[in-house]
Amino acid sequence: MPDFEGRLELTWTNKHLRLLAQDDGRYEWVTPPDYRVAEVRLLRDVGKVGAVAPDADRARDNLLIQGDALSALTSLIELPEFAEQLVGRVKLAYLDPPFNTQQSFMHYDDALEHSVWLTMMRDRLAQVKTLVAPDGSVWVHCDDSEQAYLKVMMDEMFGRENFVASVIWEKTDSPRMDADYFSGRHDTILVYRKSAALRIRRLGDSNDVPRHYSRTDEHGRRYYTKPLRAMGGQGSTRKARPTLYYPLVAPDGTEVYPKLQDGQDGAWRWNPQKCERDKDLIEWIRGRGGWVPYFRIYASALTLRPPETIWFHTEVGSTRTSAREVKALTGGTSFATPKPEALIARIVALASDEDDVVLDCFLGSGTTAAVAHKMGRRWIGIERSAETLDTFAVPRLTKVVEGKDPGGVSGVAPWLGGGGFRVLEVAPSMFAAEGGEVFLSEWVTNGKLAEVTAAQLHYEYEHTPPFCGRRGRSRLAAIDGLVTEDVARLLVNALAEDDRLVLCGTSVDPAARDLLRAQRPGSTVRKVPQAIVRSYRESARRRPGTAPDPNANGRSEPVAAAAPS
Numbered sequence: 307m308p309d310f311e312g313r314l315e316l317t318w319t320n321k322h323l324r325l326l327a328q329d330d331g332r333y334e335w336v337t338p339p340d341y342r343v344a345e346v347r348l349l350r351d352v353g354k355v356g357a358v359a360p361d362a363d364r365a366r367d368n369l370l371i372q373g374d375a376l377s378a379l380t381s382l383i384e385l386p387e388f389a390e391q392l393v394g395r396v397k398l399a400y401l402d403p404p405f406n407t408q409q410s411f412m413h414y415d416d417a418l419e420h421s422v423w424l425t426m427m428r429d430r431l432a433q434v435k436t437l438v439a440p441d442g443s444v445w446v447h448c449d450d451s452e453q454a455y456l457k458v459m460m461d462e463m464f465g466r467e468n469f470v471a472s473v474i475w476e477k478t479d480s481p482r483m484d485a486d487y488f489s490g491r492h493d494t495i496l497v498y499r500k501s502a503a504l505r506i507r508r509l510g511d512s513n514d515v516p517r518h519y520s521r522t523d524e525h526g527r528r529y530y531t532k533p534l535r536a537m538g539g540q541g542s543t544r545k546a547r548p549t550l551y552y553p554l555v556a557p558d559g560t561e562v563y564p565k566l567q568d569g570q571d572g573a574w575r576w577n578p579q580k581c582e583r584d585k586d587l588i589e590w591i592r593g594r595g596g597w598v599p600y601f602r603i604y605a606s607a608l609t610l611r612p613p614e615t616i617w618f619h620t621e622v623g624s625t626r627t628s629a630r631e632v633k634a635l636t637g638g639t640s641f642a643t644p645k646p647e648a649l650i651a652r653i654v655a656l657a658s659d660e661d662d663v664v665l666d667c668f669l670g671s672g673t674t675a676a677v678a679h680k681m682g683r684r685w686i687g688i689e690r691s692a693e694t695l696d697t698f699a700v701p702r703l704t705k706v707v708e709g710k711d712p713g714g715v716s717g718v719a720p721w722l723g724g725g726g727f728r729v730l731e732v733a734p735s736m737f738a739a740e741g742g743e744v745f746l747s748e749w750v751t752n753g754k755l756a757e758v759t760a761a762q763l764h765y766e767y768e769h770t771p772p773f774c775g776r777r778g779r780s781r782l783a784a785i786d787g788l789v790t791e792d793v794a795r796l797l798v799n800a801l802a803e804d805d806r807l808v809l810c811g812t813s814v815d816p817a818a819r820d821l822l823r824a825q826r827p828g829s830t831v832r833k834v835p836q837a838i839v840r841s842y843r844e845s846a847r848r849r850p851g852t853a854p855d856p857n858a859n860g861r862s863e864p865v866a867a868a869a870p871s
């Protein structure tokens with residue numbers, strides 16, 4: 307037998323590189339250790355709506371985050387306050403990115419170069435995967451523009467054995483008459499699990515009642531009826547089923563026997579005992595030929611069934627439905643590509659339970675967050691465009707909280723309002739570069755040095771002067787200025803007996819380093835931002851699968867004056 311080696315893999319231009327998201331929505335290729343993609347950005351509070359937790363517990367709240375998905379996801383993973391609540395805990399991630407249709411929509415552009423799109427998705431999916439729970443799932447909405455490539459890339463990332471299904475959503479209800487070849491009628495939703503622990507719930511509960519359950523009883527439960535008389539076939543005659551031929555008493559007291567169309571004796575479906583036991587299910591209707599008994603079949607009595615892979619617009623809505631939903635919420639302003647609430651509700655119902663965390667990092671008009679909120683889930687929504695958030699997601703979710711959103715799934719399960727959410731924004735970069743050198747941005751030196759340093763070095767930010775962070779027995783201190791021997795001595799004196807210190811400063815006297823090492827072994831002094839940039843570079847080299855940096859002295863190492871740390 308010949309030996310084979312290698313694996314099935316999708317390759318593309320610059321696959322070994324990373325992308326830096328620009329503020330205007332474009333992307334720039336950079337090498338993996340580039341400090342600008344590795345940086346952990348702070349998440350700043352910019353608003354609160356409804357009931358939220360105290361500030362110290364903000365990671366437990368529903369979060370609407372403005373910023374690029376990669377930066378926001380990295381912050382959720384790397385900032386200890388969020389990581390504790392969210393890493394490995396997101397039950398459902400639904401992503402509806404721009405599909406790369408090469409069009410420009412009113413609120414965002416959808417025309418990336420093929421390799422840029424794949425890299426953009428890969429890097430964000432890798433972070434999403436870190437956040438998803440072992441029994442969680444990732445659903446990515448796409449169309450034929452990139453579906454086949456995305457599938458192979460996701461196989462590589464999640465493992466082919468973790469591909470669950472590709473769901474076809476019938477997105478339109480009529481053909482486009484000007485189509486060149488085919489009028490596209492569907493989108494695809496690729497479903498992956500994190501591990502074999504995933505459980506997909508069954509359809510048939512109150513979140514997903516098929517249309518033929520068209521009637522509603524006095525308690526709001528949906529049902530349809532069937533005649534109590536056996537209809538057709540051998541078993542429908544008195545001769546075949548003599549025990550099922552007996553009289554039932556109609557509402558006016560008359561006795562009714564099962565009769566076939568031709569007047570011959572028929573049979574009921576139920577025996578007398580069952581008729582007595584389930585008499586509440588029997589509904590009498592008076593027709594031309596007299597009283598006819600029917601029985602009710604309730605949606606909740608359905609045998610729960612696994613979801614199928616084709617979802618029709620009659621069940622979960624179409625793009626027409628979602629356009630209507632958004633316009634109703636905004637008073638007429640339309641968003642280019644919203645998804646119907648019923649579609650998202652089905653996904654939420656299948657892949658999560660109440661109180662689970664649902665994540666959408668391409669939030670758009672806010673559909674996923676609105677539906678998750680109304681279905682009692684916790685949610686995190688990330689959207690790059692501040693305008694989209696201001697025009698659509700924030701007002702929409704505010705209406706949800708206030709109980710002023712009667713549309714979408716609110717119609718199926720009455721929604722009266724409640725809860726709340728925080729609005730956060732991804733802070734600007736801590737770095738500024740000029741002439742090949744990296745400096746701290748002005749906003750950082752104006753009072754935020756401690757917080758950004760703690761974030762980059764994975765310390766829990768703790769404002770307990772003279773310290774600003776803790777990780778186990780290690781304390782962190784950040785000095786916006788020169789670290790001298792006196793500073794080092796003062797800090798050592800303030801340390802608890804077993805604690806060590808990482809002391810950061812924007813410039814460092816080498817004598818301070820020697821003093822610290824001698825007085826508290828295991829402690830270090832670091833010059834920022836250079837030491838941070840260097841640690842990003844080193845950790846990218848150590849990361850498995852990271853391609854060698856082909857430009858070690860170029861973009862990725864723009865720190866010309868890196869002093870020893």
Ligand SMILES: C[S@@+](CC[C@H](N)C(=O)[O-])C[C@H]1O[C@@H](n2cnc3c(N)ncnc32)[C@H](O)[C@@H]1O
Pocket residue numbers: 327373374375376402403404405413414641643644645646667668669670671672673674688689690691694
């Ligand atoms: C197809 S729309 C999502 C529609 C959404 N499902 C809804 O129902 O309204 C894609 C959204 O992703 C946003 N987006 C694109 N690139 C992004 C990025 N890198 N980070 C965060 N959001 C991004 C776009 O601004 C756009 O609002």
